[in-house]
Amino acid sequence: MKKMKNSDRLIVALDVNTVSEVHELTEKIGENVIWYKVGMELFYAEGPKVIELLKQKNKKIFLDLKFHDIPNTVAGAVKSVAKLGVDMCNVHASGGLEMMKRAADANLEVANQLQITPTKLIAVTVLTSIDQEIFEKELGFESRISDKVSAWAKMAKEAGLNGVVASAQEAEGIKGKCGDDFLIVTPGIRPSFSASNDQKRIMRPSDALAKGATHLVVGRPITQSENPARSAELVLKEMEG
């Protein structure tokens, strides 16, 4: 993957629920942050007007709605979000190969129809809030999380997706299996100054990049800090190592 600036790799999660909070927060954070993630809380409350606002501010958008349904339904949902012209969106890898293939085809169909750059379509593997104990005892898996993540990443690549969401702890394994051009978007990033909250598989910003993460998702350590602009600057600094 070509050399990217750290600011092209940092995605700030906007886990708020009004357009006015988005406006305030993005104004406070300022020009240092290029990428924002819009998740379910915000999109279900405010819908496409959030996307419009972020576009007006010239921001890149990861629309994180984590689709998980039968192939036909997911293909339709991907078409709807691709038409919004977002830069990145996601489905759950556990929906299976056919579901991911149909999602990838639908995404490209929209890009061809509208003559736009295709949205990067990525697959969520094992959520960063899950640890090995929960994975086995509650979810009933017998494998190591890292093995399951690598297997799902390979399947996502085979389906034609552009990358995965995983914890940085699995980034090395994914890179080994899927190559340098495959996106590895890692939440569960915790800079030195913040608490882990409900995240279980966490890593420091510079370590995550060293392991092969291509993008870091950071929410509360920036958005819930007293000075979000300063916290974003500190995260960018910590990304330098």
Ligand SMILES: O=C(O)c1cc(=O)[nH]c(=O)n1[C@@H]1O[C@H](COP(=O)(O)O)[C@@H](O)[C@H]1O
């Ligand atoms: O798909 C995601 O973005 C995601 C996947 C995952 O495994 N873990 C995870 O935390 N996320 C998202 O990443 C963000 C992390 O936020 P913080 O824990 O506040 O930094 C949240 O918006 C989550 O929805």
